[in-house]
Each structure stands twice: as structure tokens, then as C-alpha cells.
Amino acid sequence: MLNRTLYIREMKNSLKLLVIFAAIMTMYVAIIITMYDPALMATLDSFVEVMPELMASVGMQTGATSLLGFMVSYLYGFILLVFPMVFCILRANGLIAKYVERGSMVTLMAAPVRRETIAATQMWVLISGIVILLGYITGVEVAVCHTSFPGELDVSQLVKLNAGLLCLHLFIGGICFWSSCLFSETRYSLAFGAGIPALMYVIQMLANVGGKARDLRYVTFFTLFQPEDLLAGESSAYAGAAILLLAGCAMFAAGIVTFSRKDLHI
Secondary structure, three states: OOOHHHHHHHHHHHHHHHHHHHHHHHHHHHHHHHOOOHHHHHHHHHHHHHOHHHHHHOOOOOOOOOHHHHHHHHHOOOHHHHHHHHHHHHHHHHHOHHHHHHOOHHHHHHOOOOHHHHHHHHHHHHHHHHHHHHHHHHHHHHHHHHHHOOOOOOHHHHHHHHHHHHHHHHHHHHHHHHHHHHOOOHHHHHHHHOHHHHHHHHHHHHHHHOHHHHHHHHOOHHHHOOHHHHHHOOHHHHHHHHHHHHHHHHHHHHHHHHHHHOOOOO
């Protein structure tokens, strides 16, 4: 259930956004990984201790004893959560809601293609973009680590970690896609598609600080992504990733059904 012509066209439209986000993330990932130095870890940890609440809010912790542990602390609490999330928000909104708002959907609907096929094709465009972006970043991580610290990266562990990250962003993509299918105006699509993930991330930041706000971790879906536990092989971390993946698939399916039954007024 995919229209090849539409898919190719939309993937070309995704290219510019993918290049921009890939370039930004490459810069951050390369800079942070090359900062790793076991001899200077105490110095880096001291910066975290100066502003413990601020650093904890974005997942930065002290005491990393390995290269991958350092990456989890300094990359997987903010950089690799927020930038792919913004990509999901922008691209999902442009795939459905923007077409409807501008009246351009009439062009797609004029072709002998079912609504379900149009929605499914746009869904696969978004999923492909997420997979490409995270696959590219995984390659960058491997390349930078092997160049700067040969032999210190456990690639299989990194792949497992990023598989969990992919589940998280497919879940976020599901939220954004469903919102784009549900609303005919981009302001509402963005309000929900961007507002829900952004709010959940803010709640996660508050929960990371600890204290009385710690229980807020039960409110946000970001808690289901547990990098340290994934690396440790904890079953709860695998279950969290599976829940994110299944829920994301359900929301993508709901988006297709919603769009198929929607009154487009065209």
C-alpha cells in the first residue's frame, strides 16, 4: 500500500531537512565524543557538579567509566532526543496537514489513488526519514569513535542502544503523524504534534532533577527509553522499547484510518 511516485517525490522533499539535521547532529556528536578522555573525566564531572540540577535535567551524569557510558551521559539525554524529535515534528506536519491547509491535497486526490495509499505512503516517508537520520548518526558515532579511540567502542552495544532510540522516535513520529492526519490546519497539527512531545520532554527534565519532581517520570513516555538499562541488558528496558514501538505503530495506523475517514472539503 504505497505509491512509488509520491514516495520518491516526498523523499526528495525530505532531503534538505535531513541534510540540515544531519549536519547539526554530526557537529555535536563529533565534538562531544572527542571530548572523552579517561584522564580528564574528573575535570568534566566537576562541571556537572557545579550545576547539578541543570545538568541532571538534560540527563548528564557523573561517573562514566567507558566511552559508551560517556556518550550516554552527554548525548542521549538531550542531543539525540531533541534534534530527531524536531525533525519528526516538522516533517510530519508537512506530509499531511500542510497539504490540506493549502488545498494542495486536491492534486493528490485527483489521481486514481486511494486515500489509504496516500496516507500510508506519507507515513513511510516519515519513517524512512527517521531511520535514515538515526542510521546516519550511528555511522557517525562509529566513525568518530574508531578514529579518535580505536578499539574502545562496543559496536554491538551501540547498535542495541540506538535500536531503543529508534523505538522512541518512531513513537514520537506516530504522535506527530496522527496529529497531522487529524487536523486540517497546521497550527493545530503543530500544537498537538509538537506540544505533546515537547511537554513530555519538559516533564522528563523536571523528573531528572529529582526530589519531589522525581515521580513525574511516571507521566512521560521518555521514561520508557532507558539507555543505561538497555546496555545492562535489563528486561524492563527491552519492555519499554517494545511498548514505544508498538504504540508508535498503533498511532501510525490510527493516522491512516483518521485520514481515510476525514471530510476534506475538497
